[in-house]
Amino acid sequence: MNTSIVRPAASLPLELAREMRSNHAGETGAVWIYRGVLAVSSNAKIRSFALHHLETEERHLQFFEDWLEPSQKSWLLPLWRLSGWVLGAVAAAGGLVWTHASIEAVETFVVKHYEAQFAALADHGDEELTAAINLFAADEASHRDEAAADDSKRSLILRAWCWIVGFASEQAVKIARML
Numbered sequence: 001m002n003t004s005i006v007r008p009a010a011s012l013p014l015e016l017a018r019e020m021r022s023n024h025a026g027e028t029g030a031v032w033i034y035r036g037v038l039a040v041s042s043n044a045k046i047r048s049f050a051l052h053h054l055e056t057e058e059r060h061l062q063f064f065e066d067w068l069e070p071s072q073k074s075w076l077l078p079l080w081r082l083s084g085w086v087l088g089a090v091a092a093a094g095g096l097v098w099t100h101a102s103i104e105a106v107e108t109f110v111v112k113h114y115e116a117q118f119a120a121l122a123d124h125g126d127e128e129l130t131a132a133i134n135l136f137a138a139d140e141a142s143h144r145d146e147a148a149a150d151d152s153k154r155s156l157i158l159r160a161w162c163w164i165v166g167f168a169s170e171q172a173v174k175i176a177r178m179l
């Protein structure tokens with residue numbers, strides 16, 4: 001799939017345009033999570049995990065960058081960048097187990113977020129957009145599963161952090177749909 005073609009989304013129904021704005025905001029956050037990880041960690045395993053994921057997230061982000069009109073993007077992009085960076089930095093500061101657990105928490109939410117769009121996408125009928133979202137959902141599921149394969153013991157504080165990460169991701173998406 002060529003994700004570099006400019007596909008303005010002016011004709012999207014309002015609800016779907018809102019979903020795409022939240023997707024763009026979410027992929028912005030994802031790119032900045034890994035920038036935060038890479039800014040903080042010198043651990044080779046963490047860095048290679050982050051670099052590999054960052055490449056995928058940059059592709060996802062580029063798709064929505066090209067696809068949406070500037071006016072359809074979230075007004076709060078600086079906040080999504082900052083929150084992503086802080087999330088990644090805290091996760092990386094905690095080490096490999098924290099990084100894996102945090103990414104699992106984010107991606108568990110993101111997979112559900114993308115899957116919830118499948119019905120509206122099928123109704124809308126844009127095959128290229130539907131194929132892109134399907135592909136991204138599969139990428140996020142593989143990120144989730146890769147992170148979840150780390151079965152190291154998770155402390156109570158880490159489990160609380162992961163709950164906060166999942167909850168905050170959900171709230172951010174609700175806000176990004178509107179603003």
Ligand SMILES: [Fe+2]
Nearest residue numbers: 027030057060
């Ligand atoms: Fe992504």
Ligand SMILES: [Fe+2]
Nearest residue numbers: 030139140143
């Ligand atoms: Fe991802």
